[in-house]
Amino acid sequence: MTVNKLTLSVLLGAGLLAQSSFALAAAYDWNNTAPVKVPTAANNNGKTVYFDVSHGGVEGNADWVIDGAFSDFADALVQEGYTVKEYRGVDLDNDGRIRFYDDRTNGSNTNEAIITYDAIKDSDVFVLAETNRPFTTAEQAALEQYIASGKGIFFIADHYDADRNLNTWDATEVFNGYNRSDLSKYNMGGAYGDWRNPKSANAGWLVENFGIRFRFNGVDYKQGVSGVEPSSKTEGITQGVDPILMAAGATLAIVDPQKAKGLVYFSETDTPVKWRHAKDQGLYFGGKAEGPYAAIAKSGAGKAAFIGDSSPIEDATPKYRRQDNGNTKKTYPGWTDPGHASVLAVNIINWLATPESYQYFDGQNGHHSGFVTPTPMATQEMSDPNNGQPWGTPASGFNPWDTDTYKNNSFNAPYGDGQTNPDPDPDPTPTPGNAISVADALAAAQNTPVVVVGKVTAAINGIYGLELSDLNNPATHIYVKLESNQRADFNPQLNPAILNQNIIVTGKRNSYMGEPGIRYVTELQIAPSYMSVEQALATAQGESIELTGRVKSGLNSIYALILEDLNNASFTINIKLESSQRAQFSPELNPDILNATLVIKGVRDSYMSQPGVRQVSSITIASDNGSNDPDQGSDLSVSDVLAMNNGQPVVVSGTITAAINNKYALELTDPNNSGNKLYIKLESSQRDAFSPLLNPELIGKRLRVEGIKNDYMSHPGVRSVSNLTLLN
Incomplete structure (x- = not known):
């Protein structure tokens, strides 16, 4: 292999500066230069923001780097005049690399993915996004010193159990300073100390320093959390802020109203729901009693800010591959979503970056105090539904504590594509x-x-x-x-x-x-297949099932429907509809749904004293069997759409020819010219019925797609898909 001489830039202390030259590309050299974004000289405000990746932020599908899924956020800060840098750790042995080792299992090595005060002191704001590895007591002390010096920290978390690398830690736990479990293994000792759940809202690193804690809930409200506090009570931060989507997130609980106060709450008219994968009740109290979705804190000279979901400030441009399997990541396009938090996020950074002499929100000089969350630690939050285990099983051969097991082109992986790899079979593994x-x-x-x-x-x-x-x-x-x-x-x-x-x-x-x-x-x-109605009838009550069948009739007014077996109409089952599903799927409210073929996820149960399915988490239209087939003559061809500009609404028909990006998209081809192809990005509710990976029998079928012409995976495509209809 021919390897060019590399000159690598690595910052001593912040992972960015100090020049070293190497004649050959060795492990971990492929991506050693941490990115920096700099404003124009005329626009430079003299302030610097570090985005941390030393403790996670790139695990699983997360990609919170300034040239990845936080690039829109970083670019907006550059427009404000900030210099934005990626922080990776400290090059302790001065070899041009910053290596991560688990402090507990590889004690003979030196972990360089660490936070020290000297390494971050030159920044004005430190952004911690979905941190998935606990802080040592020394790192907590460094963050406390940073705040005491008048700087600001932005804590971006997610729903409980967003354990991206399956190491039994998520950001709510890391930021709080304790695991949700009280098992003895979380009394880690040594550099970490005792991380067992204290079962008290007044205990833990975050609340002791900032008067606030992240809840262990999981809430969905994509319509937008609308209880935005007036800017006169929020240090001006909520000026121009609209309702903000919550795509599976957490709230916070305020314990000390002089240290912390909320920016955005659920209003009385908001109707948030439990995230369907939440490990417990998910939504504890609702309304303002659930605690703020976004908040700020003033603790002595410094400041902090908090938000319970990364979705509204991320974008759809991930840079790295997944560490566990090498697959392409998928991130939520929150920065451009109607419920984006881009205004709020920039306002927060501006506030954090501005030193102010007042010490607390004590009501003096317009610094209004906060609202104490009535029950700051719910009973459910005092125990761990995972019993100290990760939410899933790590991929074979993947160890979240050992970077040598990371797949090529993932953050911290030894190698990028095209570099030396000790694997004796260097061919890429298809998925x-x-x-x-x-x-x-x-x-x-x-x-x-x-x-x-x-x-x-x-x-x-x-x-x-x-x-x-x-x-x-x-x-x-x-x-x-x-x-x-x-x-x-x-x-x-x-x-x-x-x-x-x-x-x-x-x-x-x-x-x-x-x-x-x-x-x-x-x-x-x-290949995955769905259960028939006949099979569902034979399934024990309480089992989670996915079944497919044809809508026979409505049931119990608007509240349910009867699903019949596709091959034998004498087999029927009652489907109880959730309130959010009735407008689209109740035959009484939408007669057009009669005879449609549906794919339904739920729990086998009884309804109206008959065999049924309850707790329905998703319903997808698989086919309308021609009963709703609109005029095909008006459909665009794939060739027609390829000639159009991005951003235009389209209704296009073509042939399904392949799965794209795992289950997340499909390839649509012109029947008369197979070289003309569009990539169709599937929404989450559409994948079960229309992903060729999950439904290989769809390959070769004709499909009508309604959506917006836009690129996907750097290929001409259709996104924001509102409707899919099988035509044969």
């Missing part, structure tokens, strides 16, 4: 998001990594292989060579039940038995 048809696989070059969706139609070479047929053309097939540990489950001779199943095969395009084939298979999985 199900790149799933292609059998016909596409046949056209792929030899030794190309592929993920193929098809139907098992025969055993090949006895127990050693199988035939995979194209979902849309059974005569088109490819041979798959099975590894020894795969034959029992996937060879039709050993397991006849696998015949006619749709499966996803991950391997390399090659020949097998003198025919086009797939070899070196690393993974086989049965």
Whole structure:
């Protein structure tokens, strides 16, 4: 491999300055220069903002870096005259790299992803976004010293259990200074001390220093939290601020009203709901009693600000790959959403960056005191529903405490794409998001990594292989060579039940038995499918299910519907509709929904003394079976849309040809010109029914899409999709 001589810039103390030269690119050199954004000389206000990534902010789908999903925020600050820098830690051994080691499990190494006062003292504001690793007592002391010197910290959290790297910590816990669990393992001692839940709203690092704590709730209110306090009571920060969306977030609880006060609350007319993945009640009290969504604190010479969700100030331009699996990240386009917090975020930074001599919100000279949250620690917040475990299982081989296990092009990974990698098999590992048809696989070059969706139609070479047929053309097939540990489950001779199943095969395009084939298979999985109504009826009560069926009629006025089996209409089940679902899915309110095919997620239960589904978390229209088919003659072709400018509303019809970006999008192609393609970004409510990854039988189907012409994944596409209709 030819490697150019690299000159790496790394700041001593703040991870940015000090020059070192290396003749060869070694591990961790690929992205060693931390970004800096500088205003024009005429616009420079002389102040600096650091965005921290030393303790997280880039875990899982999070990408809170100034040249990634916080780039719009950073750019807005540059327009205000700020210099904006990414803070990574301290280069303690002066080798041009800042390395992270877990202080508890790798004690022989030196952890450089740390916060010290000397490293951050030259900034005016320090932004901590979704911090996913606890602070040492020394780091807490450094932040206290920073505040005492008259500086400001912006704490950006998220809902409880936003444990992005599955290390059992989320930002609400890290900022509060204690885990939600009281298990003995969280009395860590050493550099950390006791991080067990104190079960008191008055205890913990955050409340002791700033008079406020983050709640362990999980709330949704995308319509916009509208209880914006008047600017005369908020140091002017809420001037020009509109209601702000909450896309699964937390609130805070104020304990000391002279230290902290709220900026934005749920108003009496707001109707927030429990986030559907919340681990407990999710929403404890509602209204102002739930505590502020955004708040500020004045503690001595310094200042702090807080918000319970990153969504309204992030953008849709992540830079890094996921650390655990190398997949592309997805972030919420909050900065441009109607419920954005861009005005609030900039106002907060301006306030934090301005030193002021008053010490507290004591009501003097217009510095109004805050409103004490009536129950600052709910009973639910005193115990851990996860019992000290992460919310999910880490990917195989991934260790959140060991950066050597991070995938290429993820933050802190040893290597970027195209650099030396000690992996003996350097070919990129394909993911199900790149799933292609059998016909596409046949056209792929030899030794190309592929993920193929098809139907098992025969055993090949006895127990050693199988035939995979194209979902849309059974005569088109490819041979798959099975590894020894795969034959029992996937060879039709050993397991006849696998015949006619749709499966996803991950391997390399090659020949097998003198025919086009797939070899070196690393993974086989049965393609996801939905439960029928008949199967749902046989499911035990209390089970979470996903089922599909046809709307037969309404039930109990506007409150429910009857779903019938697609293959046998004698099987029916009652679906209880949530209040937010009735306008669209109640046949009494919307007769057009009759005969539509729906995909429903919920809990098997009884309703109206009959078998039913309750706690319905999502309903998606899979097909209207022609009952609602509008005039196709007015639809645009893919070619028509490709010729249009971004930002224009479109109604386009084409053929579904592939999954894009895992389950998050699909490829739509002109039937008469397969080279003309659009990427269709699916909204969260649409993926279960329309993602080809989840529904491989959709490949080859015709689809009508209503949305806005816009690029997706750097490819011409349609976003903000309001409606999808299958045409065959």
